[in-house]
Every structure is written in C-alpha cells, then in structure tokens.
Amino acid sequence: MKYSFKIVFAVLLSGFISVTVSAQIKTYNIRHYGAIADGKTNNTTAIQKAIDKASANGGGRVLVPAGKFVTGVLNLQSNVELHLDKNAFLLGSTLRTDYGAGKASALIVSNHQHHIAITGHGTIDGQGHELLKDIYRRLNAGTLQDTEWRKPNPWHQMRPTEDNRPKLIEFKNCDDIHIKSITIKNGLCWTQNYKSCSNLVIDSIKVENVTYWNNDGIDIVDCKNVKLTNSFFNAADDGICLKSEDPNGACENVYVANCRVRSSASAVKLGTGSLGGFKKITIRHIAVYDTYRSAIAIETVDGGVLEDVDIRDIVAKNTGNAIVIRLGHRNKKGDAGVLRRVYIGNVKVDVPAGKPDAGYAMEGPIVSAPHNVFPSSVTGIPGSRVEDVTLENITINYAGGAKKEVADFGIDSLERVPERISNYPEFSMFGELPAWGFYIRHADGIKIKNMVLTCKGTDYRPAFIADDVKGLSLNALNISQVKTKPAVLLNKVSGLVLKDIKIPGSAKQNIQVQ
Template identity: 60%
Template sequence: MIRRTLKNGLCVLMLSLPVCLSAQSKIVNVTSLGAKGDGVTKNTVVIQKAIDQVSAADGGQVIIPAGRFVTGVIKLKSNVDLHLEKGAYLLATTQRIDYGKGPASALIVADKAEHIALTGYGVIDGQGEGVLKDLQVLLEAGIIQDNEWKTENPWHQVRSAEINRPMLINFEDCNDVQVRNIELKNGSCWVQRYENCRNMVFDGIKVESNTYWNNDGIDLVDCVNALVTNSFFNADDDGICLKSEKRNHCCENITVENCIVRSSANAVKLGTASHGGFKNISIRNIKVYDTFRSAVAIESVDGGILENIDVNNIKAVNTGNAFVVRLGHRNKDEVVSQVRNVSIRNMTVEVPKEKPDKGYPMEGPALRYPHNVFPSSVTGLPNHPVQNVKLENIEIVYPGGGDKNVACVAIDSLAKVPENPAGYPEFSMFGELPSWAFYSRHVEGLQLSNVRVSYKEEDFRPAFVFDDVKQLQLDNVNVMSGKAAPAVVLSNVKGFDTRNVQLPFDNATGIVTLK
C-alpha cells in the first residue's frame, strides 16, 4: 500500500512493505509452466501465461528463479509482482524483429495497469550489443526502415533512430508501481521509461547501461508522486531524467534521494522535453562522478512551467559542470516557458581539465571548436527571465587554465554571447563564455549565499558575470582565485546588494559595473 505525507511542501511517498502478498495471493514459478533457464530457449509465451494467470486470480507473484531465461516482449498486468530471485537473469531476445517490424516495443510493457511491481535481486539484461547487430542486418536488408541510421546528427554521431531500438521497460498510464532491488543492464535505448504514471517507488535498483547512445538510466515522463531512492546509475546518456512531453501534464511531487550517478551526459536532469513542466521536485543526497556534462541540469524550453525545485546536498567529482538552469524557447508556438523558485544548496563540485568520461564505452560527444572551461549558469530570455533562484552553501573548484589564444569573449563584448533561444540546452550552448565560475543573464531575483569558487591554474576571465539581472544579492561570496581584476562584472544589473564579499582584489576594482 502507498500512503502520502507532506514534507517541506512536497508530497512524499511511503510504503508499508515492498510487496504485500496475502495468504490468497497466487504464486507461479515460471518453470512450473515449462520455462527453461538455459540461456537459449525463448520463454516469452510461458512467462506471459504466468502473468496472465496471476492477474486473473486477483494478483500475486510471478517468480523467475535462478537461471538464464530468454524472453521477447512481455506485458505486465494489474496486481502482479514479477519477482526475479537472486541468480535469475531475464535476457532480452537479440532478434530485433521480436520487438515488432515498426517502432520497437520495450521488453517489458504495461498499460493502464495498477498495483504492479518488478522486484528481487535478479538481473534484466537487454543484451543491447546483440540487438544492435541484428538491427544493422535488418536495416541493410531494408526490412526495417530508418531515416537516421546513415546521417550524422547534431552531436556528430551516426546511429539508428530511437524508435528502432527497444527499451527494457516502458510503462504508460499506470498507478501504484514499485521497482525494487533489481539490476537493469545493457539497453540499446532508454533503459526504463514511465509515462503518465502515478504513485511510484524505485528503491535499491542498479542500472549499468553504456552499450549505446540514448541510454538514459531512468526517465519519468509526466509522472506524479514518485520516489527514486538508494539507487545506482551508470549510463551513457542522462542518469536520472524527468521529462514532460504533453502541454497539459507535468512531472509533479517527485523526490530523488540517496543515489549515486555516473553519466556521459547529465547526472540528474529536468528536461529536455518540457512541454507541461515540473513542479515540486526534490533532489537530495546525490553523489556524482566521471560525468561529462552537468551534475544537475534544470531546463524548460518547450513552453512548460518549472517551479518549486529544491536541490540539496550534491557531491560531484570529476564532473564537467556543476549546474545549469535554463529557460529557452524551442517550441514552435507562442507559449514561452517559465522557470521560477529554484533552490540549489549544499553542493560541492570538482571540475576537471580533461574530459571526465574519457575511456568509458560510449563517451559524450566532444565539442569541435576551441573553448575554455565552461562555468555554471542561470539563463533566461529577454523579457522572459528566470525568477527567484537561490544558490547557497556551494563550493566549486575549477581547473582554470583559461587562455585568450584559445577563445575569448571580452567583458565589453557581452552582447556577442548569442541568445540561442531554440538551442539544445546544455552548458556549452552559448559557445565561449566570458567568466570562469558563473554566468547569469536575464534573471529576476538571484541570491548567492556562502558561495566559494576557486581554480587550480590561472584564468584570465572574471569569476562572475551578471548580465540583465534584477534584484541580485551576494552574501558571503568568496572568489578565492583571480589573475587580474575584475572578479565580478555587472551589466544592466538593477537592485544590487553585497554583504561580506571576499575577492582577490579590493572591491573598488574587483567589482565592475559596465556602462
């Protein structure tokens, strides 16, 4: 059973037991119906029969015992817990046609189901390499159609379309979903996707998926009331990702806590799809390592409303960027996104000089132009500012080493930084930036409190640039490194207040207001 309580204005889900089985619950071991865990026999029909029987009997548990059970697409139904015992491997068929000749089905699907669960200490293995090899054969033979597999995408990758690569899990319009303790690995696309689902708990899961691009660790799409806790994600794409794909829906009342994330994209991300928005999201107690892009990316660029976001206690090492907060406009209609009430606190980040995911199987796409290390950023659009952002108790150590001969945007040329309203939101979307620690533009209500930034090698750029910012407050901000004044640049800033700002230079030269 799931019950809800309110904590700090956020809806928190709590479960009484992992899975509640009554004395009348039906339990079916798939081997009793003829399933074979030999790693060869395809058990799709048998596993589906077990699920159907348990659901028809008002619920219970389908057990996958120790062994290697190959399966094609199976559909989880209401009141069924698919339980993988320790030593159990549920192996995805590597025959791509088994997922459909058109868009690929996920391996495990559910639609409008209630009270469903995936539990146990077994492994669901997507066998992505085998699936991709077979897909290539079918593409070359013209059996499966794909408009992308021969074309380089904006990230300079040549890959088959997402719709042709099966996910491991795809649940839609489901209620009361539990995923506990299982391991998910080797996907060929997003590992697990949950759309328009309610009352969900993910606890103690492990995701290892570096087989191919688009391997998000988990995607919650327009979901309401969800907990993601005590889990590990090692993914080629975003580790933990919240998305909003419908204008009249949103991700709401979601807590992510006590997780470890490694990603060749972003560790934790809200977006990129952001049509409806994100409300009341809590991200706390997250450890990040060897991550290519940002530890935390908070984005609304498709007309959605993003509000009441609390990020707390993030520790990131060898990570390309601390955080990005972005309001953009890539949707074709006139509805402009809104971003407001974002709090990022108790964060420590170490940004390396070299590519942080170097050596992983599918590295993030390196930029093909010379640049210096990118700062963290909060950016909106002209006349559409990001509103009410608090940055508190944050320490970021940068590598420094900024060189004018590599790239340079002078502080008297801030207008050269492109607005790029429809650009893909990421820390490098503006190209070279004029500061080494933090860049902010088009913001209304920005507070920095107990913020420390430093670098290991000299950087010619100022630490902070604030451009078109209203109601800016710097309280106990410490810039510990600096080659030459200024350290803080203000351009079109209205309502500026400072308290105990510590700079490598005196404040008269360290803080410059551009005319």
C-alpha cells in the same frame, strides 16, 4: 509455493486493540509454464502465460527463478509482481523482430494497469550488443527500415533511430508501481520510461546502461507522486531525468534521494522535454562522478512551467559542469515557459580541464567549437526571465588552464554572447563564455549565499558575471584566487545587494559595476 502477509491495525481506546487480516498470495513459477533456462530458448509465451494466469486469478507473484531466461516483449498486468530471484537473468531477445514491426516495443511494458511490481535481486539484461548486431544485419540487408541511421550526427556513427532500439521497461498511465532491488543493464535506448504514471516507488536498483547512446538511466515523464531512493546509475546519456511530454501534464511531487550517478551526459536533469511542467520536485544526497555534462541541469524550453524545485546535498567529482539553469523557447507553437522558485543548496563540484568521461565505452560528443572550461550558468531570454533562484552553500573548484589563443572573449563585448533562444539547452550552448566560474543573464530575484569559486590554473576571464539581472543579492561570495581584474563584473544589474564579499585585493579593483 505460497507466502502470506499481515496487515495490522492498532487503535488506541482504553488500550491497544489489534486486528490482523491474513491473505494468501500465490506464486507462479515460470518453469511450471514451460520456461527453459538455457540462455537460448525464447520463453515469451511461457512467461506471459504465467503473468496472464496470475492476473486472471486476481493477482500474485510471477517468479523468475535462478537461471538465464530469454524473452521477447512481456506485458505486465494489474496486481502482478514480477519477481527475479538472486542469480535469475531475464535476457532480452537479440532478434529485432521479437520487438514487433514498426516502432520497437520495450522489453517489459504495461499500460493502464495498477498495483504492479518488479522486485528481487535478479537482473534484466537487454543484451544490447548482440541485438545491435542483428539490427545492423537487417539494415544492411534492406529488411529493416530506418530514417536516421545514415544521417550525419555528432558521434560520427551509423546510428539507428530510437524506433529500432527497444527500451527495457516502459510503463504508461499506470498507478501504484514498485520497482525494487533489481539490476537493469545493456539496453539500446532509455533503460526505463515511466510515462503519465502515479504513485511510483523505486528503491535500491542498479542500472548499468552504457551499451549505446540515448541510454538514460531512468526517465520519469509527467508522473505524480514519485519516490526514487538508494539507487545507482551508470548511463551513456542522462542519469536521472525528469521530462514533460504532455502540455496538460507535469512531473509533480517527485522525491529523489541517496543515489549515485555516472553519466556521459548530465547526472540529474529536469528537461529537455518540457511541454507541461515540473512542480514540487525535491532532490537530496546525490553523489556524481566521471560525468561529462552537468551535475544539475534544470531546463524548460518547450513552454512548460517549472517551479518549486528544492535540491540539496550534491557532491560531484570529475564532472564537466556544476549547475545549468535555462529558460528557453524552442517550441514555436506556444509561448515561452516559466522558471521560478528554485533552491539549490549544499553543493560541491570539482570541474576538470579535460573530458570527464574520457575512456568510457560511450562518451558524450566533443564540443566542436573552440572553448575553455565552461562556467555554471543561470540564463533566461529577452522577455522571459528566470525568477527567484537561491544558490546557497555552493563550492565549485575549477582546474582552470584557460588560454586566449583557444578562445578569447573580452568583457567589453558582453552583447556578443549569443541568445540561442531556440537551441537545445546545455551548459555549452553559447560557446565560449566570458566568465570562468558563474554566468547569469536575463534573470530576476537571484540570491547567492555563501558561494565559493576556486580556480587552480590560469584563466584570463572574470570569475563571476551577471548581465541584465533585476534584484541580485551577493552574500558571502568567496573568490579565493583572482586570475584577472575585475573578478566580478555586474552589467545592467539593478537592486544590487553586496555583503561579506571575500576577494583578495581591493573591492574597487575586483568588482566592476557598469
């Protein structure tokens, strides 16, 4: 089977002159190389043979037709498109040995290749439940080594290490990648990992990966020139996650738009891995629901430089936290990083009193320390401060219901909020916080424009606290229900600008500056 494409060049001289170049791209049907669609036969050799043949001939389309094709590890080569037809299922092997000795390989891998693609309306299914059974059988029999599965963890489960749980897609050091329209599901670790790649386009994919923990929907690691659009993620860990694992690398020029996310961790996250940095990150039109942690998490804690981040048009329902921005220092081999020039605008989040991901197969771990509902936060550390953050048109609706008998934090003891400089960054990392709506500490140049904080139930804490902030502008801060006074507490704040503050009652009673 062959298909053709046309490249048309139009040049305006005295009129339009068009030149058409046609090329023939050969299709390599895996059935012709011996693949059997019975849902049982391991077709790794047949499928790899089709990929290798296409690559040897200069490139082409490797076709997975309708049917259920089991496979082990596949290596995608330059100039090859792996195309899954409608009703085509590429099923990951349920035998741990098919992913190699030592650290498990991902199901589909590519390294130092270019012009590669996975397309079509078919499904890549890791068959994670059945693979996990085989992993446990081997662990209990002593035929598989694992350093972690008997160690205590927050989930109180016998959890094998990630080294024994294969990802589904892992591309490294590749250029010119297209992933389009496919469904990816049922892995045992990160769904897809793109590391140190460039010119990556991902569009209209569907990810259902709630089989196990560490199942991020997508990880973009130290990649440049990335466009991720029109996709759906249902993940047992972070939904859309940008990371930096190379001190000399960075996620740079990344555009994410028009996606829907559910997560038992955070929906959209920069970090936690943050050795190199994040630069020129643009995020638009994200819908979030039933998400355990934050709708937006921006974190650099390993020495990386995070700058020029622009996030707009986020709507999150039944989500545990709206925004967490954190500059920390857990990498003791170098200096703390930099977090600056962040804009977040047009955000609406509804935060419930209960656990947003309750009832899902893989819930996020319960915070063990007593606490009430956590506020959003922007926090640096002594000596390394968050800089130049603008939060505009932000509405956060809290269910409320905080009680002193659950956790009590008096506003006369702000110094009791722990620094936790080297801790894993998260909205719950400090334990109980003294504000119900928004908390800011160790930051410079913070601009709040048109922020609305509401709380349906009771809460004994102030709505908004800023502590050790240089250059704070509060322009149109609206706190419609005052649960306690003061509603706003400003401690060690310099360069303060207050304008159009809307709080019921007198400003003198509701805004305390100390």
